[in-house]
Amino acid sequence: MRVSNSEYNHDVGDREVLGSHMDYDWWQAKLSEEFFPLDQPDEPVIMFLDDDEMVRICPDLPDPVISLRSAVLAELRQTDTTAIFEPLDRRMATWRKGPQDQPPPSLPLLAITVIAGSRMRNDGAFSSAAYYPRLLSLMTSGRNSLTATGIQKHFDVVADMWQTLDDWIGRNDDFLGPSTIHTHQTFNRIGYPLSQTVLKASDRERLSGFFDRIRVDRSSTSSPTQLLALLRLWMDKPRGFSTTFVDLVQKGQGDPLLLAVISKIAAEQSGPPVAKGRVRLDLRMCIDPEDWSISWMIPVDPRLEMDELRQDNGSLFSIRKPDYGSVYDVASGSLPQGAPLINKHFRAAGTRAFLTKKVRDIWILRIDPSSGQWLSVPAATPDEPHLLVVRDIDVAEMEELLTKNAASGYWKFRGKLFPGWNVYVDVSWVEPIDLSTAGAFNSLGQLLKAPPNSRPKLVNGLQLRTDVGGLHYLQGGEPDVQLPEDSSNESVDVVLDKRLPGTRLKANGSLFPLRVAGPFTEGKHTVSVAGVTLDFFVHTSGSAAQWEAARTEGADDAVPPGPVREAETPEYVLCRRGRNAAVWFVSPSGLVRRRSEPPVPLFITRLGFPQSYQWKVSVPRGTAWVLTERAGKLSQPQQISGDPPNFGSLDGHSQEFWRRVARETINNKNRLWRSYLSQSMEDSIYGR
């Protein structure tokens, strides 16, 4: 429903006051028409706007956000006192006195507060949770920042306006869907606009991470629903989206706005990538096994090609992704190097990346296959050689731990690589680390992974390969639970989908097949074993995850397809089964062969195959035409080759055929067939 300006002014009944502010009214009418159509009582009302939505709503305006801003600024006083909202208050007062059949005249201002919310992202200057800086930068025009500060100072008035709008939607529930306006416990003022900010800029970036992974055909029309289904699976794990967006995705049943937003972003993905938040990089220790030289490296993050980073002391360096290898090249400037760095914190920030190094109590290094050097890793894995760097004070404890849990063959580096530290080389843990032995060695206990069998896990099962995260299985191919292996052989409870009481089993590392507890319904299931809860999804035919799985390539190499062979092409003709069914083959010499209908092959009935009402026969070499016959009637001829007729002497069988076929196909228009017919007639007239 579109509200024209004149109507609106008439409703308000104050032409004199509003006459000079047509822009604000135009925006009020535009937003009212866009978000509050009074004929959709089932769809929840969300006043979501961001820069892209503004362009979509007003495709004709060169910069709709600027236009909206100036319309709103013109309706505010240039002050930062409470008087700032005076003109708007007057509009609200007039509206309150009226019939209130239109939304309150605060929509343009409220829209601005939503757009500010949509611009929240970690841009280096402010975090993705900072709202007011976005509002200030959006509302500051030229050198006037007074009004912008005023809005922030008196945001409680704006919050009231949101509340008024919420009340108005509630009163009009016959025409409008439920309101989605609500506020936040802590941020009770900015909570209002944020409840409408379906998609913060940071959400948009996280979504782009999602779209990078999946392979949905963006040109197909069914994709938004499929995308939404996949997105729900992906967001089953915390992905850092705003609460508003999470709520909308998990609750909204095919919400048209959400679908529109998703498909729009999906389409954008094929174009230039959106600006991304900063990538977190980690400075790693690197030791060359040849000459025991120490260096510090930055492992490559696939999202970052290159960046210039500034250290805390102000010096700059730039990194670039190498053609080959797992660490960045330092293109200009230099990374700090040397052994003493082990005892220091380090930080450097760029526009796209953020690099840190923490002070640790133990460094664990593993050979990096692409460089052949020891590279620090977050945790040790059993049965693989590691290099450990431990503080001098921890040596006694380390030695005890090594004698107990490491394979023989490790050795202590004699020289001093790092002052105050000791280095152990070729350490591979065979025994699970006993944490009680580690005792005070808290850091080591935390850093070394728990032995693989002490935790239950899901194994086997007909698992689908998707990139949406989580474990997905075909219905009927649910996984097995590998029970924890406990030396005391205690019993554990396996509880499926919180259905108590669970099954009591010995914790002996054996497998418990979940599918025997089935059948499972489609969707998420949980199994908890000894207090550890494992999630998995079950999919039936045709789910979006299945669809996705069919298109997800594995990490392993594809087997190249076999050589293409020259295909033999036998040609078959089909004929309906029935009384006196037969096929006639006509050769260019005029001779014909008849093949009558064979009985149904034995194996067809024995194997229970369907009995087709057709039978087929391969066309012999040198056949020019095929005709089928059923119930004494010949079909029209079917051309097999373009050979011209070259009749020789015909046997009686063939002569009979030609006499018959001439009668039945005399009206056939095919010139080649007609020349066959005429030759057959010549032969019958003149003989040979």
Add this chain to the structure above:
Amino acid sequence: MDGDLVLEWLSFRGHGRLSDVASSVAAVMDSPPRTRAYAARAYLRRLEVLGHLDLQWSEGKWRIRPTVLTQLPGSSAIALVIGKRTAELEGRLESEAVLHRVVPPTSRTVSLGDPGILLLEYDSEAELSDVATNAGAKFIPCAALDLAANLPLLALGARAAGPNTYGSAVEMFNVLEREFTQVETFRRDGLFKQKVNGRWQYWLLRSGRWSSIGYAEGMCLTMSEVDSRCLQLKIFEDVDEDPIGTLHVNGALPLPVQHQRALALCSGVNAVKAPDGTWAYDNVPNSVALAVARSIHQHLQVR
């Protein structure tokens, strides 16, 4: 557990490491745990023979075959759907043609049944070809004839060094006893095997020259020297140019995979063990049986 689910799952996976799929398939089998790993591999082999998969044992890889619509040889006008199979594909086929799903004959050797046989009714070859295109599948007029025509004549494999005399025990195939027995010396010509890295390797020794070879190929070459009448075709449908019948293969003669596939695709089902101990393949045209026999140096016996 049904084979349809396993085939659908394999279709989703597409390709990968043999050990991964073998363990997942083993886990859904109902056979006793100790024999499961072997049963799972045997089951994958059955799927390979049915034209759904390609297995590369030497590299430990597998790959699903693209979906193919192909006609059965003989007079029956039904087409077989082989290769990659998903619910999506079945839906598309069903919207285009009459699709039947037939439960395959049960096998006594495997606890997991073969996947259902998908059969299509059609009115003409052109129509079938269109159905294939619209469903995103490939059309091959008759895969069985096609495979049979391309069977290579079995020959000695690449020249090799022979078994490792310092390795594990070497066994030689005894053609009279029809079994492998351990040998100390390798002077006589024949088929030898030895376990290398936990897997059997096979060699043929011919006039002092070793060549490495696969198990089935080696057996075929060895058996052809003592018994060249292992293949018998019993004609049922005596069509003038290419009679069709049931092919019985001597139970002691393992056929290479592509030979088995050419025969299995004549009917769409795996061979069944006949009461006389032979493997029986249905609906085999004389030309296919002859091509298989020639390729493995056998004389086809036609009855």
